[in-house]
Amino acid sequence: MNELTDDCVACGTDGRDAPRLVARETQDMTGETFVYRLCQGCGSLQIDEVPDDLGRYYDASSYSSFAVKTSLVDRPLVQNPLSRALLRTMGAVHRRTGRGLGLRFVRDAGISPRESVIDIGSGIGENLVHMRLLGHRELVGSDPFLPEDVDRNGVTVLRRHHSELTGTYDWVVMNHSFEHVPDPHAMLASAARLMAPGGRVLVRMPVMGCAAWHRYGMDWSQIDAPRHLVLYTPEAMDAMAQAAGLRVQRMFYDSWSFQLWGSELIRQGLPHKGASLQQARAHFSRQQLKAWEQESRELNERGEGDAGGYVLTRA
Numbered sequence: 001m002n003e004l005t006d007d008c009v010a011c012g013t014d015g016r017d018a019p020r021l022v023a024r025e026t027q028d029m030t031g032e033t034f035v036y037r038l039c040q041g042c043g044s045l046q047i048d049e050v051p052d053d054l055g056r057y058y059d060a061s062s063y064s065s066f067a068v069k070t071s072l073v074d075r076p077l078v079q080n081p082l083s084r085a086l087l088r089t090m091g092a093v094h095r096r097t098g099r100g101l102g103l104r105f106v107r108d109a110g111i112s113p114r115e116s117v118i119d120i121g122s123g124i125g126e127n128l129v130h131m132r133l134l135g136h137r138e139l140v141g142s143d144p145f146l147p148e149d150v151d152r153n154g155v156t157v158l159r160r161h162h163s164e165l166t167g168t169y170d171w172v173v174m175n176h177s178f179e180h181v182p183d184p185h186a187m188l189a190s191a192a193r194l195m196a197p198g199g200r201v202l203v204r205m206p207v208m209g210c211a212a213w214h215r216y217g218m219d220w221s222q223i224d225a226p227r228h229l230v231l232y233t234p235e236a237m238d239a240m241a242q243a244a245g246l247r248v249q250r251m252f253y254d255s256w257s258f259q260l261w262g263s264e265l266i267r268q269g270l271p272h273k274g275a276s277l278q279q280a281r282a283h284f285s286r287q288q289l290k291a292w293e294q295e296s297r298e299l300n301e302r303g304e305g306d307a308g309g310y311v312l313t314r315a
């Protein structure tokens with residue numbers, strides 16, 4: 001289903017007179033360009049036409065959310081009972097204090113280990129596997145682009161479109177998947193359907209209209225054409241939530257220094273290779289990267305970072 005037609009998908013403003021802006025493919029700098037429309041209503045940036053062969057842009061080596069990695073979590077040392085008990089304790093400490101080992105979005109959103117979670121567009125489920133090690137129990141992932149269902153360390157990841165998912169969950173999580181889909185209204189409708197009574201939805205994604213957008217324009221690293229189909233402003237998210245019978249309860253910012261070094265690389269015509277730190281270190285000094293990390297923390301505190309999370313409840 002393609003909901004990204006001529007009008008702004010978020011606020012419905014007629015797109016005919018919207019300024020057209022050109023974005024380059026920047027993970028690999030293939031030389032391809034894509035036209036985006038800047039909505040005059042809500043300020044969102046939306047791809048003018050969804051490429052028919054969008055799948056091709058996910059096969060590139062830089063995009064790895066489907067590659068089954070032999071990550072640290074699969075090692076026997078991590079899997080023994082003592083390590084697991086230690087990791088659960090560390091997870092609890094991180095959720096309380098933000099220190100030590102943990103997942104930042106879990107703390108930012110306030111997801112308790114007692115709550116059930118479904119992650120829509122989870123890729124291979126790397127976040128869920130980490131959550132499981134940190135003490136979370138009821139975890140399901142889903143991604144229609146997986147080759148098959150996956151079972152990893154007690155986490156099931158289903159090869160399913162969001163419209164085919166069943167059950168109810170305390171949290172419906174979308175970790176940087178919402179900006180990739182051509183059917184965002186249908187996706188939020190699925191999320192609303194999957195919410196348990198009192199449940200919440202967490203949408204983490206780039207934030208259009210941020211400081212990096214104003215500084216770098218179409219060289220802003222989060223545009224990621226053509227994979228990011230829409231870059232939503234907070235106003236756009238409000239409108240999308242409302243259309244699904246939901247509302248934004250609160251928002252947090254969690255951008256990192258990629259917004260600055262990634263955009264600087266793009267400005268110089270260099271690929272960022274899937275936000276690869278190796279690529280950053282090859283071109284910028286350690287001191288510069290540290291300064292950008294600090295600046296990103298400050299941008300988040302001021303509500304000007306280029307990525308964040310929206311916590312939604314029923315309206």
Ligand SMILES: [Zn+2]
Binds near residue numbers: 010041042044236
């Ligand atoms: Zn709009």
